[in-house]
Amino acid sequence: MAAESSSQPYLKNFFIFNSSYGQKEGQEHEKVLYYHPSSTELDTQVRQVGLAEAITRFASQFNKTEDCESLHTQKTRQVFYQPEQNIWMVMTIGVGWISRERDMGLVKEYQGEEVQDVVYQSHLKHAYRAFTLLHSSFAAALSSGGVQGLKATLNSFFSTYLTSVNVSQGDILDVWSGVSFLPLDKQTFLRVHCCLSLLQATVPAIAHTAFLFNTNIVWCGLCAEDLRSLSHYLKTQILCGHSGVGPPESPTTTSYLTRFVGSGTTPSLLIYVRGETDSLEPHHLLLYTLQGATVCLTISGVEEQRWLSKRCRTTGLLDGLVMEGNSLLSSITGMQILSKLLMRSIECVQITSAISSWLNKYMSKKILFDHMLLGIDNDQLVCYY
Missing domain, CATH: 3.30.450.70 (Beta-Lactamase)
Structure with a gap:
């Protein structure tokens, strides 16, 4: 032996x-x-x-x-x-x-x-x-x-x-203890940030927002230490079961509740992150996953009761915005990654040009969607974008 x-x-x-x-x-x-x-x-x-x-x-x-x-x-x-x-x-x-x-x-x-x-x-x-x-x-x-x-x-x-x-x-x-950020061009990053800012402004009980694509961070409003902890937790214990591999989900055939991680009427996880006092405070974490993209929302414990009392009035807007906005953002981000990969090959110049053209057209639809969903008039839309 x-x-x-x-x-x-x-x-x-x-x-x-x-x-x-x-x-x-x-x-x-x-x-x-x-x-x-x-x-x-x-x-x-x-x-x-x-x-x-x-x-x-x-x-x-x-x-x-x-x-x-x-x-x-x-x-x-x-x-x-x-x-x-x-x-x-x-x-x-x-x-x-x-x-x-x-x-x-x-x-x-x-x-x-x-x-x-x-x-x-x-x-x-x-x-x-x-x-x-x-x-x-x-x-x-x-x-x-x-x-x-x-x-x-x-x-x-x-x-x-x-x-x-x-x-x-x-x-x-x-x-x-580094975290992985997804490199984006300025326009796409601003669209992601704008969508999350509008979401947070629509529901004041939301304390922090974050957007991830394939476990890579696009935007996060948490402090650096909480960001490291949350990113590691999501990668190793939560999102490993939500890889986004497979055919795109249809909002008409799949209930939005199946895309939230956690338990309850509106599923959530209890976590402790730093609040306004820079000390650990309880927050309810809502995780919404779709086609490789994840939106993270934290609702402070102090605001939880108030938010639940207004659920009938706000949940429709919250779920609709997260579901549709997340789907569009994930598609835009995915096409940008594909475009960057193709640009590395000299032989694919024509294909890259075609994808870029399609991406610009898709972004125009994104602006129209925001206009219809949020009821923003043209002047406000220009101000946001």
């Missing part, structure tokens, strides 16, 4: 603990809030948590202002992150190795330089941001459900989160 020649870095364990719990002997297990893999014996969990706590406390004796960030051994890398007081997130990565022939036989050489602390620190921070997007904070979950409620929330969230991302791999892109 041939021996293995190499091994890649892998996630050995991931756990969250509260260092202020279980202060008495025999109660150390109370510190453990979440542990992956869940099949690990409780004694092993307690030992790992105790070791991590000892390391962070020992390191704090040498630096009172900054937390311990990592621990290196030949076979593992352990990274630490304290997002909230006394609550630590810890990730242990098994270092990859390569078997090389030596005089004594095959020897494993561990590739510790391939496991960078900054990359896995960013994984921990991304995981915490993803949690706060849906649950505000660890403290908020503890306050609403107690310790058992916090443990249940952590288990429900991270059991799904860890399967949706490959935390054992990473590069500089994970460190910068």
Whole structure:
């Protein structure tokens, strides 16, 4: 049987603990809030948590202002992150190795330089941001459900989160936490922005708007940190099931409710994003997907009751504008992408010209549609466009 020649870095364990719990002997297990893999014996969990706590406390004796960030051994890398007081997130990565022939036989050489602390620190921070997007904070979950409620929330969230991302791999892109924007020409971008601005002006309860095409961001009114969290959440857990592949949907044959993501009369998801006070506030997120395009609308918790009371008067306009406007915008954006791809080929100049001509004609229909749907007179239409 041939021996293995190499091994890649892998996630050995991931756990969250509260260092202020279980202060008495025999109660150390109370510190453990979440542990992956869940099949690990409780004694092993307690030992790992105790070791991590000892390391962070020992390191704090040498630096009172900054937390311990990592621990290196030949076979593992352990990274630490304290997002909230006394609550630590810890990730242990098994270092990859390569078997090389030596005089004594095959020897494993561990590739510790391939496991960078900054990359896995960013994984921990991304995981915490993803949690706060849906649950505000660890403290908020503890306050609403107690310790058992916090443990249940952590288990429900991270059991799904860890399967949706490959935390054992990473590069500089994970460190910068960049998002993918779709490059558009000025005219098309302004049309997208104008449509969303009109939508937000029509329904004042809408706090933020965003438009994505094939998971690429065209416009987003959220702050940069919330944008990163929302973009990652949509790509890994929501829009992966709404790829838009297949024949275009017909508004006359498919109910608009089937294109919303969530549950309820008008389906929505509860998220926490920054409001006017720059603190995390509850918002209802409405996601409408059609033909590869996605419109995101957030409605603040304060305005939710008022918005629901006016639903009969506003929902028809909201749904109609999102459904028809989104369909047209996705078609325009799709044709622009196709046009840019064709322009890269010198042999397709005539085809590109024909598509550009069709695109201009289609945009004219878009202006006529806005005129009819919103009842904008010619003077106002020119002002908007």
